[in-house]
Amino acid sequence: MKKFLINIITFIFISSGIWASADWSIGTAETVPENKIEIGLFQPLQYGYSKDIELSVYPLWMFLMPNLTLKKAWPDLGPVSFASEHTLYYPTPLLDVIAKEGAGGILPATSKVPHIFVFINGVYFTYEINSYLKITPSLFLYLSGNLGEKDFPTIDFMMAYHRTSVYHNNVSGRFGLDFDGNIIYNLDYNIDVDYFILNDAKDNWALEHSLMLSYRFTKGFRILAGYKYAISSVPYDKEKADSLFFPLIDFQWSVDF
Amino acid sequence: MKKYAFLICLFLLACDFFNTEFEDSEDAVLYEAGSKTAATQGPAALKVMNWNVKFGGARIDFFFDCHGDRVLMSESEVIENTDNIIDRINLENPDILIVQEIDTNSKRTAYVDQVEQILNNTQFNYAAYASQWKADYIPSDGIGRVNSGNAVFSRWPFLSAERIQLPLRTDQSSLDLYFYLKRNILKTKIDLGAGKNVYVVASHTSAYSTDGTKKNQIDIFKDELDKINNLSENLIAAADLNTIPPGSAKLSDFPDSVCTEEFLADDYTDEVKWLDDLYAAYTPAISLTDYGTTELQNQSYYTHTTDKNGFWNRKLDYIFTNMTLSGPGSVLQDTMSLSDHAPVMVTITVP
Numbered sequence: 001m002k003k004f005l006i007n008i009i010t011f012i013f014i015s016s017g018i019w020a021s022a023d024w025s026i027g028t029a030e031t032v033p034e035n036k037i038e039i040g041l042f043q044p045l046q047y048g049y050s051k052d053i054e055l056s057v058y059p060l061w062m063f064l065m066p067n068l069t070l071k072k073a074w075p076d077l078g079p080v081s082f083a084s085e086h087t088l089y090y091p092t093p094l095l096d097v098i099a100k101e102g103a104g105g106i107l108p109a110t111s112k113v114p115h116i117f118v119f120i121n122g123v124y125f126t127y128e129i130n131s132y133l134k135i136t137p138s139l140f141l142y143l144s145g146n147l148g149e150k151d152f153p154t155i156d157f158m159m160a161y162h163r164t165s166v167y168h169n170n171v172s173g174r175f176g177l178d179f180d181g182n183i184i185y186n187l188d189y190n191i192d193v194d195y196f197i198l199n200d201a202k203d204n205w206a207l208e209h210s211l212m213l214s215y216r217f218t219k220g221f222r223i224l225a226g227y228k229y230a231i232s233s234v235p236y237d238k239e240k241a242d243s244l245f246f247p248l249i250d251f252q253w254s255v256d257f
Numbered sequence: 258m259k260k261y262a263f264l265i266c267l268f269l270l271a272c273d274f275f276n277t278e279f280e281d282s283e284d285a286v287l288y289e290a291g292s293k294t295a296a297t298q299g300p301a302a303l304k305v306m307n308w309n310v311k312f313g314g315a316r317i318d319f320f321f322d323c324h325g326d327r328v329l330m331s332e333s334e335v336i337e338n339t340d341n342i343i344d345r346i347n348l349e350n351p352d353i354l355i356v357q358e359i360d361t362n363s364k365r366t367a368y369v370d371q372v373e374q375i376l377n378n379t380q381f382n383y384a385a386y387a388s389q390w391k392a393d394y395i396p397s398d399g400i401g402r403v404n405s406g407n408a409v410f411s412r413w414p415f416l417s418a419e420r421i422q423l424p425l426r427t428d429q430s431s432l433d434l435y436f437y438l439k440r441n442i443l444k445t446k447i448d449l450g451a452g453k454n455v456y457v458v459a460s461h462t463s464a465y466s467t468d469g470t471k472k473n474q475i476d477i478f479k480d481e482l483d484k485i486n487n488l489s490e491n492l493i494a495a496a497d498l499n500t501i502p503p504g505s506a507k508l509s510d511f512p513d514s515v516c517t518e519e520f521l522a523d524d525y526t527d528e529v530k531w532l533d534d535l536y537a538a539y540t541p542a543i544s545l546t547d548y549g550t551t552e553l554q555n556q557s558y559y560t561h562t563t564d565k566n567g568f569w570n571r572k573l574d575y576i577f578t579n580m581t582l583s584g585p586g587s588v589l590q591d592t593m594s595l596s597d598h599a600p601v602m603v604t605i606t607v608p
Contacts, residue, residue: 057407101320101398105433108319108328108399155362156401157394236368236402 027178027192028136029081029126031073032254039122040224040252044069047257054123062095065115080127087120091167099152107152114148116167131182138176142166154200156235158244162196162206169199190224196232206232210248224250260487261419276394279439283327285418286361286585290376296352296412299451301604302583305542305574306351307495309461309561309598313338313371314362315566316594323516324563332367339371342595343378349602351590353447354381354410355495355576357461361386362593372408381410387443389461395436396577407443407459409522414448414452422528423460423477425546438463440474442481446490447481453607456485459495471499486579491607494539494577497598500528501571504537505601506552511571512559513564525571535577535578541577542586542603558588560599569593581606 015235025128032038032046039045046056052073067089074082092115099107107113122140128137129135144166155164166172178210189212191205196206212226266486318325337429346354359375376384387438389407395403409418423440425515443459458481464472475498487493501508509524538546559569563565576586586603593599 024482045508099399103397105397105398105400110326110328111399153364153399153401236364238368 001176011239027176027190028125028134028180029073031071031083031084031230035082035257036254038252038256040250042248043251043252061094064097064180066093068091077125083124083126085120085122085124085143087118089118089120090116091118091164092116095152095167106155106230111152112149113152114146116144118142118144118166121257131196132176134180136176136180138174138178140176141176142172142174144170156237157234158234158242159208159230161234162198162204162232165198165200165204168220171199173197173199183213186222188214188216190214190226202233204233204235206230212248212250214252219220222252224248225254265519266312272513275393275395275434275465277333277439279391279420279422279436281389281422283385283420285385285420285440285443286301287415288372288376288386293382294412296378296382296450299449299453300352300371300607303353303449303455303493303607304349304351304574304602305353305355305493305495305599305605306346306602307355307459307497307542308346308600309357309497309574309596310339310342310351310371311596312343312358312363312366312597313369315341315596318565320599322563324470324513324565326428327574329365329401330367331593332369335366335369336374337369338595339369339374340378343375344456345589345592345600346375346379346593349600350380351602352412352459353455353493354379355454355459356408356410357497358405358461359408360403360405362404368402375410379410380412383414384408384410385415385429385443385445385460387418387420387441388439389441390438392436395432396483397436407441407461408473409445409459411445411447411457413447413449413567414449418443419447421481423462423474424470426463426468426470428466432437436454442478444481444485453491455491455493455607458482458485458492458494460494460498462496462498471526475500475531475535479538481575482539484534490581491537492577493587495575497574497603498532499521499573500531501525501573502541502543502547502548502575503529503533503546504550504555505572506550506555507571511530511562513562513567513570515563532575535575539577539579540582542578542582542601543572543588544585547585548572555592557590559590560588560601561597563595563597565593569599574598576601576603578603578605580608 032048034048034051036048042056044056046219049055054071069087070087095113100113101109105257124138127138174196176194191211194208198204208230211226212224214222214224216222226248229245231241234242264280268281313392319327330586361370372384372386389406421442422599445457445526458480467529482494508526514523556573560574562570589600
């Protein structure tokens with residue numbers, strides 16, 4: 001275990017020379033610069049396809065939930081940067097895997113999971129006040145379409161319910177607000193708030209908030225630590241919302257391709 | 258990778274991430290009807306009903322008894338099935354009702370609070386509930402969230418209501434045990450008015466155990482009754498004990514046992530004396546004389562079968578008291594369509 005950690009740390013620092021200057025575009029109207037890649041353990045792999053187009057995927061999910069996101073930066077609206085983002089993913093293989101008897105059966109084995117295609121379209125507006133504060137409101141529309149017979153229940157667990165509700169209700173929405181900036185030296189912050197409107201029978205809603213501090217060890221590597229807090233109305237409690245709080249940590253790299 | 262997954266599981270279980278744990282002793286959950294029905298103060302007799310209601314699953318064939326593959330019910334199914342149970346309760350009009358396998362917030366029962374539904378549609382004014390299976394999420398077989406347990410319904414208010422944890426099985430892995438049922442004793446004391454009180458003690462002991470846990474739980478159940486009896490208090494005990502009475506003629510190879518992959522609760526040969534002490538110490542609703550020693554005699558008092566097309570084939574459900582019976586108890590065997598257990602009824606004279 002100790003040797004494994006030493007190898008990881010050595011890899012990070014010795015190889016730092018090849019890492020490019022990073023822009024860390026996630027959650028803002030900015031795109032990854034052309035021919036650069038950003039990746040994190042829990043963040044998608046983002047590739048700067050051109051100076052104003054970014055492609056991203058979640059590589060670890062590709063076999064169970066094929067996904068692709070295209071982000072396009074549009075001409076600035078005065079002092080405000082503007083980008084649109086378009087995601088297509090196919091969760092059917094993942095749902096098929098978790099519909100099983102016995103341990104790991106999140107869904108009943110008798111579930112009938114159709115071909116589900118989820119199409120998410122959204123826009124970011126980023127206004128940079130100074131290096132200490134960048135504000136990004138965002139707005140997203142989730143659409144889903146099914147092919148085949150559908151008979152499987154909702155996943156009634158915090159975080160999972162509102163993120164999978166669109167499979168059943170075909171439409172949902174999300175409003176976001178991000179605050180990013182530098183605190184001091186190589187220490188940055190991100191505060192993120194997302195409000196989900198679910199188009200289900202009981203008008204459920206969800207609010208996610210995260211606060212992350214990131215420290216740039218090199219130009220191309222940073223470690224992030226913080227927390228996520230989610231609160232939402234839930235099918236299993238008609239009177240009050242449920243909530244969940246958990247710590248977050250991530251390692252992110254940026255590299256010239 | 259497996260090692261890390263195991264460590265993550267261990268961490269989540271250690272902090273009770275899925276909220277499945279109970280204290281050794283804790284207050285039961287109390288309910289009160291929105292509108293109350295007047296109750297006779299200091300009644301001379303109590304009509305008592307004990308029923309494992311199978312969470313309103315009626316005769317739907319669920320995956321766990323291997324007759325079918327159903328996991329979840331729709332809200333309309335749950336409400337309709339529970340209404341049918343309520344109709345039968347109202348027909349019998351008991352003063353005290355003890356139930357096992359009643360759900361208050363489970364995915365399988367569309368999150369219908371069945372304690373509330375029964376309370377609001379019967380003559381009962383109060384209920385006490387003790388969960389025996391609780392988890393924010395059961396990641397197995399698509400079960401999801403569950404909260405199911407035992408309840409006591411009463412026309413009169415509770416003076417106390419306690420959930421007492423019973424020993425857990427020792428023949429399961431830590432992970433299985435974490436998400437598995439935690440059996441309990443629900444010990445309540447009811448103020449009957451006019452200076453009369455009665456303890457009503459409910460339980461539902463283990464159905465599956467290969468390690469003696471079921472016997473241990475039955476012994477602890479009796480110990481709890483003895484504590485009350487030794488105080489010379491009035492006592493009614495009702496339970497699904499998941500074992501058969503002394504004198505049962507059929508002990509194994511029940512025709513409705515169709516599961517093949519797991520341990521079957523299908524052979525009671527070693528359990529024939531497990532209830533001897535209970536029968537010796539307390540008056541049963543169905544006496545051993547009435548129950549008899551032949552299958553023909555026994556079958557009038559059978560209370561359980563998992564086969565909706567068959568007939569009741571074993572007695573698992575009981576009422577005991579330290580008071581006097583007003584008459585012999587009965588098993589309402591015409592309830593085949595309502596649950597996989599038939600209710601036991603008896604009227605008890607209150608001194």
